[in-house]
Amino acid sequence: MKNLLNNSSEQIIADIACRKSLLFFWLPTYFLISNKRVSIHSRNAILGILPLGTSGEDLTYRSISSVKTSTKLHIFRFLIGAWLTFWGALSTLPVGFSAFSSNVGIVMFLLLVFGVLLLLHSYTATLKISNSSGGTTKVEVPYIEGRKLKKVAKHINSQLINY
Structure with missing residues (x-):
């Protein structure tokens, strides 16, 4: 994940990986939080099992309006x-x-x-990042990984305050 940095003035604040599922632990979601942006990368999968491609999103702090974490029982x-x-x-x-x-x-x-x-997967934790244009980025993980999402939200919020 460290090779995603564009220039030398960008510093890594946190690099956190969360499992999407308890069963398919080899399909994690990576959060790279720097002093300039948040980068979210995850692997796509066929039927949630076979890895096929990746998806990624880079969010600058100017475009982020709010960061929320929540838990839900499905x-x-x-x-x-x-x-x-x-x-x-x-x-x-x-x-x-x-x-x-x-x-x-x-x-x-x-x-x-x-x-x-x-x-075990019926109780989940969700990170929701809202941007200033009204769009949202959601990442849902098992409740066991919820602490990592709260840590990501804490790092993003501290960077938003400093930005």
Whole structure:
């Protein structure tokens, strides 16, 4: 990320990486905060799994009007995750490891794992950067990575005050 600097007068304030998903940890979003701009770069993926290309955005401090962080419970993800976890646990746990001898046991275990991952990803943290023309840049990450987003917002706000 340090090679994104255009000139020698630009100094790096913070370089922070956040995971987009708990399962696909190899697709992070990078925040490079300098004394002149904020640079956000992430990898694009097919179906969220296979990396294909990148996307990036550079925001100068003159164009940023506000920076907000928030958390949200996605109720649909939560309900589906709870249902899959309950159904997979009910089907897999009483039988134990002997369930893996059949294809149905393997499918139920995979549903259990998928349900737990949906439950973990149902509570998210969001960073919203609004520019002066009314557009917004949103970055959503799992709640576990929320502290990193708050750190990014703190660095950006301190630079906005100094700019």
